[in-house]
Amino acid sequence: MERQALEQESPDVIVVGAGFAGLTAARELTRQGFSVHILEARARIGGRTWLDHRLGRDLEIGGAWVHWTQPFVWAELKRYGLGTVSSPEPQRAFWWADGGRQEGAPGALLQLIGRYNDEFVKDSRTYFPEPFRPLALDAFKEIDSVSVQDRIREQFPAGSTRDILESFWALNFNGPLENAALTQALRWVALTNGDWAINFEACATYKIEGGTSALAKAIFRDCGASIDFGFTVAAISDDARTVTVLGSDGRTISAAAAIVTVPLHALPRVAFEPPLPPAKTEGVQLGQVSKGIKVWIRLRGEHAPFAALGKADWPLNFFQVEYTLDGDTIAVGFGPDASKIDAADPAAVQAQLGRLVPDVQVVEVSTHNWVADPFAGETWPMHRTGFLSTHLPALQAAHGNVLFAGSDIAHGWGGFIDGAIESGMETALEAASLLQVRTELR
Numbered sequence: 224m225e226r227q228a229l230e231q232e233s234p235d236v237i238v239v240g241a242g243f244a245g246l247t248a249a250r251e252l253t254r255q256g257f258s259v260h261i262l263e264a265r266a267r268i269g270g271r272t273w274l275d276h277r278l279g280r281d282l283e284i285g286g287a288w289v290h291w292t293q294p295f296v297w298a299e300l301k302r303y304g305l306g307t308v309s310s311p312e313p314q315r316a317f318w319w320a321d322g323g324r325q326e327g328a329p330g331a332l333l334q335l336i337g338r339y340n341d342e343f344v345k346d347s348r349t350y351f352p353e354p355f356r357p358l359a360l361d362a363f364k365e366i367d368s369v370s371v372q373d374r375i376r377e378q379f380p381a382g383s384t385r386d387i388l389e390s391f392w393a394l395n396f397n398g399p400l401e402n403a404a405l406t407q408a409l410r411w412v413a414l415t416n417g418d419w420a421i422n423f424e425a426c427a428t429y430k431i432e433g434g435t436s437a438l439a440k441a442i443f444r445d446c447g448a449s450i451d452f453g454f455t456v457a458a459i460s461d462d463a464r465t466v467t468v469l470g471s472d473g474r475t476i477s478a479a480a481a482i483v484t485v486p487l488h489a490l491p492r493v494a495f496e497p498p499l500p501p502a503k504t505e506g507v508q509l510g511q512v513s514k515g516i517k518v519w520i521r522l523r524g525e526h527a528p529f530a531a532l533g534k535a536d537w538p539l540n541f542f543q544v545e546y547t548l549d550g551d552t553i554a555v556g557f558g559p560d561a562s563k564i565d566a567a568d569p570a571a572v573q574a575q576l577g578r579l580v581p582d583v584q585v586v587e588v589s590t591h592n593w594v595a596d597p598f599a600g601e602t603w604p605m606h607r608t609g610f611l612s613t614h615l616p617a618l619q620a621a622h623g624n625v626l627f628a629g630s631d632i633a634h635g636w637g638g639f640i641d642g643a644i645e646s647g648m649e650t651a652l653e654a655a656s657l658l659q660v661r662t663e664l665r
């Protein structure tokens with residue numbers, strides 16, 4: 224392949240990826256007077272957030288919900304004058320128990336989840352007293368090899384209440400629970416002071432006015448960095464003075480430092496020279512638990528808002544109504560394993576939803592398979608057993624002049640937009656001090 228240098232001056236920093244981590248890092252650095260060039264493989268900013276026009280209206284194909292317990296994203300909303308809009312409050316709930324569909328008030332379903340969940344999460348602040356410093360105490364290492372599934376099964380007797388709890392956590396992990404880290408579940412709940420119901424509210428209640436793209440655009444406009452879209456980074460080399468980035472089409476660009484925000488499951492596509500140390504490589508190979516699916520569903524007619532929770536191993540195990548549109552209803556569904564369902568097939572989605580919610584007719588569906596997406600490979604990153612103690616610190620560490628950021632490796636709300644912003648802020652600070660030291664040494 225012929226290499227061709229990009230026709231522009233070398234920036235101080237190259238940022239790989241224009242998701243929330245990359246955009247935030249770019250803005251923080253340009254505000255400090257550094258020049259930044261962003262390389263983004265897709266044709267748009269936003270990464271795993273994506274407001275797109277589907278089923279007759281704008282829908283969030285990736286990340287959507289934010290919350291006042293999430294300090295970084297909340298501060299960004301205030302900074303750019305963006306408000307939030309609420310998802311409709313469910314008026315009915317459906318769940319699976321005692322071998323059949325059950326219907327009741329939403330509060331009844333929450334009570335059923337809480338029957339064991341209060342006990343399940345009660346030690347969250349014991350292990351994670353400072354939720355934004357998850358490694359502060361060593362005590363969590365004793366339980367870092369325990370999976371959510373093992374802990375639930377040893378702690379609670381078999382039966383419908385346990386099934387409901389398992390399904391709730393399969394929803395949170397957007398993946399199967401066999402390798403889902405108990406520490407990840409407890410970290411989450413520690414972020415809402417041990418209150419799982421507030422945590423659940425954080426996951427599915429408040430959306431950004433104008434969509435996630437409104438916030439991504441506001442940060443991008445504010446950052447003054449230049450950007451190349453359609454630039455897939457294939458290799459990054461660092462000779463201790465200059466970092467050179469090679470695109471899959473042979474283009475190259477150099478800078479004093481680089482910040483890589485590529486998701487963990489997309490990182491194996493990037494070659495590093497010198498190679499990444501074993502602890503990083505192992506962490507990348509281990510990957511995340513989140514391999515699920517999110518699907519938008521248009522239902523014939525208007526339905527009162529409902530929430531519905533099926534079983535943990537169902538291809539779609541959670542549904543929630545979001546909008547009405549021209550006399551129809553738009554609902555969203557989630558499942559823990561994208562390979563278990565063709566979520567682009569209305570009949571397949573109908574079969575799942577129909578088990579839980581009576582008298583619904585699926586008219587049209589729309590989805591994006593993030594697991595099959597080469598620039599994501601995962602949905603919202605959720606750690607495996609052992610990842611926190613062994614791999615998180617290694618993956619957060621700089622590799623010479625190449626730094627790493629992203630929601631996958633955030634300290635606090637890892638897996639969320641908030642974590643991406645937190646990580647982008649912190650890594651920008653690290654890059655700035657690296658550049659400062661190098662200037663002083665010159």
Ligand SMILES: Cc1cc2nc3c(=O)[nH]c(=O)nc-3n(C[C@H](O)[C@H](O)[C@H](O)COP(=O)(O)OP(=O)(O)OC[C@H]3O[C@@H](n4cnc5c(N)ncnc54)[C@H](O)[C@@H]3O)c2cc1C
Nearest residue numbers: 240242243244264270271286287288456629630639640643
């Ligand atoms: C279905 C779904 C639902 C979610 N729901 C929520 C939610 O409700 N609330 C919430 O807070 N979070 C949610 N999330 C998670 C949230 O969207 C992500 O954690 C966050 O947006 C990740 O930001 P990031 O910048 O770390 O990574 P990304 O957004 O993935 O950004 C990384 C960027 O790097 C680019 N890239 C990858 N490889 C290369 C390469 N080789 N060369 C160049 N560029 C490359 C990618 O295209 C991407 O733009 C959800 C995610 C998904 C997928």
